[in-house]
Amino acid sequence: MDAELERLIGDIGPRLNRVRQDRGLTLDELAGATGISVSTLSRLESGKRRPTLDLLLPLARVYRMSLEHMIGAPQTGDPRAHLTPHHRETRTGIDSVVIPLTTYPGRIQVFKQILSPTTATPTLVTHPGHAFFYVLAGTVRLLLGDRERLLKPGDNADFDAGSPHWFGPAGDSPAEILHLYGPHGDRFPAG
Incomplete structure (x- = not known):
């Protein structure tokens, strides 16, 4: 070998x-x-x-x-099979790994996102567009205006990103989500 x-x-x-x-x-x-x-x-x-x-x-x-x-298999030359994760800190103080699954400019963007635990105080943010995420693993704490929800694997959230919001892992364990974001208020298709 x-x-x-x-x-x-x-x-x-x-x-x-x-x-x-x-x-x-x-x-x-x-x-x-x-x-x-x-x-x-x-x-x-x-x-x-x-x-x-x-x-x-x-x-x-x-x-x-x-x-x-x-x-961590070596690349085969097919870029569709090897997505590049990006480490980033969100505007709300959550350290995360984002793996873009689509790159369609001006259309709904799809990401797999791994959210790391944080001790920072949640800061609600707003931005244009519509957000949808599906919980793959862990528990996600979602603050949407004055409401709070705990989401488990299989749960999802669907909201206007212009509403004050914050989401991150609940507790000391990371959480994974499939995150869809429509830049112009696009909604995730129902059904």
């Missing part, structure tokens, strides 16, 4: 550890969700066990990630 391939395989364990930590999961919780023993998961993350498909596929399912993204 060449040195670069050996390095790529060696990086999978630490990468899996970061993904689990980012999701706020313990090894016990991950073992329960995947059916893989805690000791096997620990050895996989520490690099003492080589990654195999029978271990990686259940992890990809639980993490709701493509196998390529989860293990």
Whole structure:
């Protein structure tokens, strides 16, 4: 095996550890969700066990990630298959990772967004357009005017972004959302 391939395989364990930590999961919780023993998961993350498909596929399912993204596979030359995440701090003080899924100027934009916990006091913002997000993982706290909602995986929010709002993870764990934003007040299609 060449040195670069050996390095790529060696990086999978630490990468899996970061993904689990980012999701706020313990090894016990991950073992329960995947059916893989805690000791096997620990050895996989520490690099003492080589990654195999029978271990990686259940992890990809639980993490709701493509196998390529989860293990950091090298690019194939097809830019559609390798989306570039961007780290950013929002205007409301939330540190997040944003992965653009579309790049249609002037149309609805779609992002996967991973929101990191914050201790900052929420600051309501307004901006033109319409916002829609769907919670993929974690719990999202949404402040919309004087209302507050806690949204769990499978819940969604749909609101005029001109209304004062703030959203971020509820508690100490990150949250993941699929975020649609229409720059001209576009609404996410119903149904």
